[in-house]
Amino acid sequence: MKTRILAVLLVVVMVVALVPANVFAAETAPARPEAIATVTGRDITVTTVDGEQVPATFTMNFKAVEPTEEQFEYYKKWYADYVLTVNKDVTGMDGYLIGQYDWYNTKWLKIAVETEDVIIKANEPFKVMYNLAQSFDENSTYISYEQIINSVKDFDCGIYFTPEFLQNNPDLKVTLELRIYNLHNMSENYRIGRAYNFYPLFVSQQPESVTVKAGETAQLSVAAIGTGLTYRWQKSNDGETNWYNTTMTGCNTTTLEVPAQEYNDVYYRCLIIDGHNQRVTSEIAKVTMEEFTVESPEDVTANPNDIVELTANATGDNLSYCWQKSNDGETGWYNTTIEGCKTATLKVPAVKYNDVYYRCVITDNTSGTKKITEPAKITLNGPKFTLQPENVTAANNTVAQLNVEATGDGLSYCWQKSNDGQSGWYNTSMTGCKTPSLEVTAVKYNDVYYRCVITDAYGQKATSQIVKVTLG
Secondary structure: OHHHHHHHHHHHHHHHHOOOOOOOOOOOOOOOOOEEEEEEEEEEEEEEOOOOEEEEEEEEEEEEOOOOHHHHHHHOOOEEEEEEEEOOOEEOOOEEEEEEEHHHOOOEEEEOOOOOOEEEOOOOOEEHHHHHHHHHOOOOOOOEHHHHHHHOOEEEEEEEEOHHHHHHOOOOOEEEEEEEEEOOEEEEEEEEEEEEEEOOOEEEEOOOOEEEOOOOOEEEEOEEEOOOOEEEEEEEOOOOOOOEEOOOOOOOOOEEEEOHHHOOOEEEEEEEEOOOOOEEEOOOEEEEEOOOEEEOOOOEEEOOOOEEEEEOEEEOOOEEEEEEEEOOOOOOOEEOOOOOOOOOEEEEEHHHOOOEEEEEEEEEOOOOOEEEOOOEEEEEOOOEEEEOOOOEEEOOOOEEEEEOEEEOOOOEEEEEEEOOOOOOOEEOOOOOOOOOEEEEEHHHOOOEEEEEEEEOOOOOEEEOOOEEEEEO
């Protein structure tokens, strides 16, 4: 309890230090002392001496200007206090005071009295230092201007009001000032520096980022507490710089309408100005267009005379399709005129494909966004051997027969011969050289190699395994 009292008294001293001013006294009085009062923050968070992070509705800094010797001698015994005037009754549950000065570096003292009793009566000046000191010691004395000059010249103070209190009192007015009083005549008192009038202004509902489909209208909404409010919606391409006022529908209201052609990862915020020219800016909201997705067609191997269907699945509305063709799948892409070339499904007839590549360019006509599928390769099933020739050992002057069987359209056969089975292959003219069965007479073979090349009606070829004919 003792520590708490000391801390509070220190705060009181700090608050008093806030008061710089000009003081009018008698005709023979010197010029009033001066001080500089500056608003340092609105709706910020500060750190207390206990390491607690606490909110502050607004904060101010007071710097006492060094008085002349004449000023100091005349006013040094005057009482100095930090005066708060509120146009509403304030209970101990509605907020608290905070303050800090050089002894505490950047740390703040929090002064809170949690009671439902009225602490500050409406429109009655509340002498902060005096009342705080009295709450701990009814015999406490006033803090003099001399103590301010000698002990605390630079002081920060702040006030916090709960959101509920602010919401319930949108016409709230708070005046914060530093005054000095002639202890021999309390009616003789003057403000040091300027008074600061605070009116509640804060965003009670922030706009939220949204993702919408092409063709839809995005809506961003904001709500604020204050009086005489005006709204200015602003836009930025990166959410950090180059903010400018937008002219979209609702740009001067609580709800902004962003048409389809305007959004694609663009950022918006709302600048709110009250009737006292106080300003607050909402959080930033990002508007993103929901990109349509595409599913690429798959490679296909088909039989001759088949109709191959390639499908590019896509999610989205108002899409258009354009199928393209390439011989190598990398370059030379051009628009094809095959059936379905302007739809999601392309129909490729047998005569058109033979290791050829196709892809689809899909366009969202609302946003102008384009996406290209991965290429799909169409390969024609070529001729296949169902029976391979086998090695043969034959007696002299006998006929060895090599046979193949194959599937395919319009097959032609060509038997080839090589002396080593690796190179020097040439077409033979033996009996059956253009048929599935080759006849090799005894005088013609002696460890010689043969193979069969078949060709279908589409020019596709297949080569059999190599066999050896040996004289036995």
